[in-house]
Amino acid sequence: MTTDVHLTWHEHRVSREDRERLNGHRGCVIWLTGLSGSGKSTLANVLDHMLSERGIRTAVLDGDNVRHSLNASTGMLRETHGEEFAQRFGLGFSAIDREENIRRIGAVAQLFCEAGIIALTAFISPYRIDRRRVRQSMREGDFIEVFVDTPLEVCEQRDPKGLYKKARAGELKHFTGIDDPYEVPESPELVVKAGGERTPEALAEDVVAYLVGRRILPPMDSNPTG
Numbered sequence: 001m002t003t004d005v006h007l008t009w010h011e012h013r014v015s016r017e018d019r020e021r022l023n024g025h026r027g028c029v030i031w032l033t034g035l036s037g038s039g040k041s042t043l044a045n046v047l048d049h050m051l052s053e054r055g056i057r058t059a060v061l062d063g064d065n066v067r068h069s070l071n072a073s074t075g076m077l078r079e080t081h082g083e084e085f086a087q088r089f090g091l092g093f094s095a096i097d098r099e100e101n102i103r104r105i106g107a108v109a110q111l112f113c114e115a116g117i118i119a120l121t122a123f124i125s126p127y128r129i130d131r132r133r134v135r136q137s138m139r140e141g142d143f144i145e146v147f148v149d150t151p152l153e154v155c156e157q158r159d160p161k162g163l164y165k166k167a168r169a170g171e172l173k174h175f176t177g178i179d180d181p182y183e184v185p186e187s188p189e190l191v192v193k194a195g196g197e198r199t200p201e202a203l204a205e206d207v208v209a210y211l212v213g214r215r216i217l218p219p220m221d222s223n224p225t226g
């Protein structure tokens, strides 16, 4: 593939299939989407642990962590790189900044997927179009959208970081679910109810069962590299 800016796409000698054979399972992206406090990070962590224990290669991309590094905020970059750089590349929570946040994460998740790894992403990703673009950038079947479906009232009651309280008090603007939109997925591969009805471990088992059913993972009593 050649682009209009004189860049050439390089084919690699080790194919995705080679890497998947080495790993003993397919790569994919498990894209967790939901409100702040819905349980995305918790589920990503439990899944990561559960799969790793079973010999599956995984990687976690988590909202708060990525916003400290790859997608650092303006404030963070100002200290390390100066004002001009921070203004150009720092990301906040406007619609366009969220779009760029999700675009970059989608690209990184895709790299993991192509390396035969199961990428677990935990981002609010409130806009359907941003999630759809990531889906469309990948091979059919690689993007598994999981809606972490927890009612706003429950998220707000949990409020582990006190952000809902700040948003209600008007101290934090454009907070998802309060004065910024969350567009519920129209046809996600999976919906998990994380409002307290079931434990994160039970929800993770549902996701694993889905992956086995789709033959992304081998049956769980077999050794993936054996």
Ligand SMILES: Nc1ncnc2c1ncn2[C@@H]1O[C@H](COP(=O)(O)OS(=O)(=O)O)[C@@H](OP(=O)(O)O)[C@H]1O
Binding pocket: 035, 036, 037, 041, 063, 064, 067, 093, 097, 098, 099, 101, 102, 122, 123, 124, 125, 126, 161, 163, 173, 174, 175, 176, 180
């Ligand atoms: N305005 C506003 N709206 C929503 N969330 C906010 C906001 N400001 C800060 N935070 C904190 O940032 C975390 C969400 O970051 P994400 O990268 O997942 O957001 S997004 O996908 O770009 O919408 C989110 O973390 P989680 O609670 O883990 O979802 C919040 O802690």
Ligand SMILES: Nc1ncnc2c1ncn2[C@@H]1O[C@H](COP(=O)(O)OP(=O)(O)O)[C@@H](O)[C@H]1O
Binding pocket: 034, 035, 036, 037, 038, 039, 040, 041, 042, 043, 122, 158, 160, 193, 194, 195, 196, 197, 198, 199, 200, 203
């Ligand atoms: N399935 C669940 N049942 C009950 N509480 C949960 C569940 N999943 C997460 N929680 C709790 O909800 C809070 C927010 O979870 P977190 O994973 O940080 O959400 P998010 O990453 O979506 O912001 C945490 O206190 C966590 O312990």
